[in-house]
Amino acid sequence: MHILFKLFAVATVALPAFNVGAADHHMDSQPLSARHSDAAPVFAASGTIKAWGEDTVSLAHQPIPQLNWPAMTMHFSLDGYQGQRFTAGQQVNFTFRQTDSGYALISVTAK
Structure with missing residues (x-):
């Protein structure tokens, strides 16, 4: 149970970091076409x-x-x-x- 808690804590901190790169390009403001x-x-x-x-x-x-x-x-x-x-x-x-x-x-x- 203690290991499961640690994995959850690490995932909570690490996963939002993967979205940072996508936001840096500001491509979301341009239409796909x-x-x-x-x-x-x-x-x-x-x-x-x-x-x-x-x-x-x-x-x-x-x-x-x-x-x-x-x-x-x-x-x-x-x-x-x-x-x-x-x-x-x-x-x-x-x-x-x-x-x-x-x-x-x-x-x-x-x-």
């Missing part, structure tokens, strides 16, 4: 703007070898994009990353 998307790789491509909306842009892009993608037309989210707007028909270079809901534009520049 923000942590994931910031770590997602960024890809670069070129293409032609098909349509520019309020929330999405439609781009006909060239093949993207890093992703083993052929040339195709895709919709990209503008969530977080802070660059200028482009019009249909403009040829552009752009960067994007994968998000939980699809793909989001990071930057767009005219060719």
